[in-house]
Amino acid sequence: MSARLPTLLPVVLVLTGCTGMQSAMNPAGEEAEQVSWLLWGMTGFLGLVFVFVLVATGVALMGSERLRLRMARDSFILGLGLVFPAVALTVIFFFGLSVQAERAWPDGRVPALTATITGEQWWWRVVYEGPDGARIASANELRIPVGESVRLNLETADVIHSFWVPNLAGKLDMIPGRTNVMTLTATKPGTYRGQCAEYCGGAHALMSFHVVALPPDDFAAWQAAEAGPAVMPVTPELERGAQIFAEIGCGACHTVRGTGADGTIGPDLTHVGSRLSLAAATLPNNAEAFARWIRDNQHIKPENKMPAYDILSEQELTLLAHYLESLE
Ligand code: CUA
Numbered sequence: 139m140s141a142r143l144p145t146l147l148p149v150v151l152v153l154t155g156c157t158g159m160q161s162a163m164n165p166a167g168e169e170a171e172q173v174s175w176l177l178w179g180m181t182g183f184l185g186l187v188f189v190f191v192l193v194a195t196g197v198a199l200m201g202s203e204r205l206r207l208r209m210a211r212d213s214f215i216l217g218l219g220l221v222f223p224a225v226a227l228t229v230i231f232f233f234g235l236s237v238q239a240e241r242a243w244p245d246g247r248v249p250a251l252t253a254t255i256t257g258e259q260w261w262w263r264v265v266y267e268g269p270d271g272a273r274i275a276s277a278n279e280l281r282i283p284v285g286e287s288v289r290l291n292l293e294t295a296d297v298i299h300s301f302w303v304p305n306l307a308g309k310l311d312m313i314p315g316r317t318n319v320m321t322l323t324a325t326k327p328g329t330y331r332g333q334c335a336e337y338c339g340g341a342h343a344l345m346s347f348h349v350v351a352l353p354p355d356d357f358a359a360w361q362a363a364e365a366g367p368a369v370m371p372v373t374p375e376l377e378r379g380a381q382i383f384a385e386i387g388c389g390a391c392h393t394v395r396g397t398g399a400d401g402t403i404g405p406d407l408t409h410v411g412s413r414l415s416l417a418a419a420t421l422p423n424n425a426e427a428f429a430r431w432i433r434d435n436q437h438i439k440p441e442n443k444m445p446a447y448d449i450l451s452e453q454e455l456t457l458l459a460h461y462l463e464s465l466e
C-alpha cells in the first residue's frame with residue numbers, strides 16, 4: 139500500500155477531475171462537446187499509433203528473422219517513418235480545424251440572451267441585456283436558459299483575466315481594451331463552476347463563479363425577478379440593518395436598486411441573497427459569511443478593493459449581515 143500510494147495518487151487526482159461541476163470531461167454544452175470530441179478523437183487516434191509503435195518495437199526486437207528483414211527495408215522506413223506521420227498529422231490538423239469551425243458564430247443566428255461579463259480584481263461583473271433592452275446588473279454568477287444560444291461579451295476593467303467554465307466551453311481571455319465574444323449553448327440544466335484561468339494578481343485563485351443553466355420557463359421567471367428592485371426590509375431588525383448599510387456608506391461602492399445605494403465600484407447587491415455564493419464563489423451565501431466578509435475580507439481575499447469594516451460592533455455586524463442575506 140505505502141509503496142503504491144505515490145504512483146496511484148496522481149492517477150486518483152487526475153480522475154477526480156473527470157466528473158462534477160467543473161470538468162471539461164463532463165460536457166453539458168455544445169461548445170464543450172466539441173472540445174471533448176477533439177480530446178477523445180485525438181487521444182483515440184494517437185493511442186492507436188502508440189500501440190502500433192509498441193508492437194513494431196516488439197517485432198523488431200523479438201520477431202522472426204523474416205519479419206525483421208522486412209522491417210529493415212527502405213520502403214518500410216520511408217512509409218511508416220515519413221509518409222505515415224505526414225498523412226496522420228495532416229488528418230489530425232484538419233480534424234481540429236473542422237471542430238473549431240463549428241464553434242464559429244453562424245451568420246444571422248440571434249442569441250436568446252446577451253450578457254456582458256467584466257473581469258475585475260477579483261470578481262466578475264455581470265450585466266444582462268433584458269428583453270426590453272434594460273440592463274440588469276449582477277455579479278459572480280450567470281444564469282442562462284438551457285438549449286438556447288447565449289452571447290457573452292467578455293471584457294476587463296483592469297488586467298487580463300480568462301473566462302472558463304469547463305463544462306460549457308473552452309476558455310477565452312478578457313483583454314484590456316477589447317471585447318471578446320463567446321457563445322454558449324447549455325445542453326443540460328445544472329450548476330457549473332467556472333474559474334479565472336489567467337493569473338491576474340494575488341487572489342487569482344479566489345476568482346471563481348457559477349453558471350446556472352435553467353429550463354427556459356424557469357429562466358424567464360428568474361430574469362423577471364432579477365430585473366426588479368430589492369425587497370424592502372420587513373422587520374425592525376432588517377430595517378436597522380438597512381440603516382447601518384446606508385450609514386457606513388456601503389452605497390458609495392454598491393448598488394441596491396430601489397434604495398439610495400447606487401455605487402458601481404463593487405458588485406451589485408440588489409439580489410445578492412439569492413446567489414449561490416459570496417465573494418466570487420469563495421464563501422457560502424449566509425449571514426455568517428456576510429459578517430465574516432465585511433469584517434475580515436482583507437484576510438479572506440487580500441488586497442481586494444473593499445476596506446475591512448472592523449469598526450462595527452458584533453451586534454451591528456449581525457444586523458447588517460442579516461439585511462444583506464434578506465436581499466433575495
Ligand atoms: Cu482573474 Cu485570474
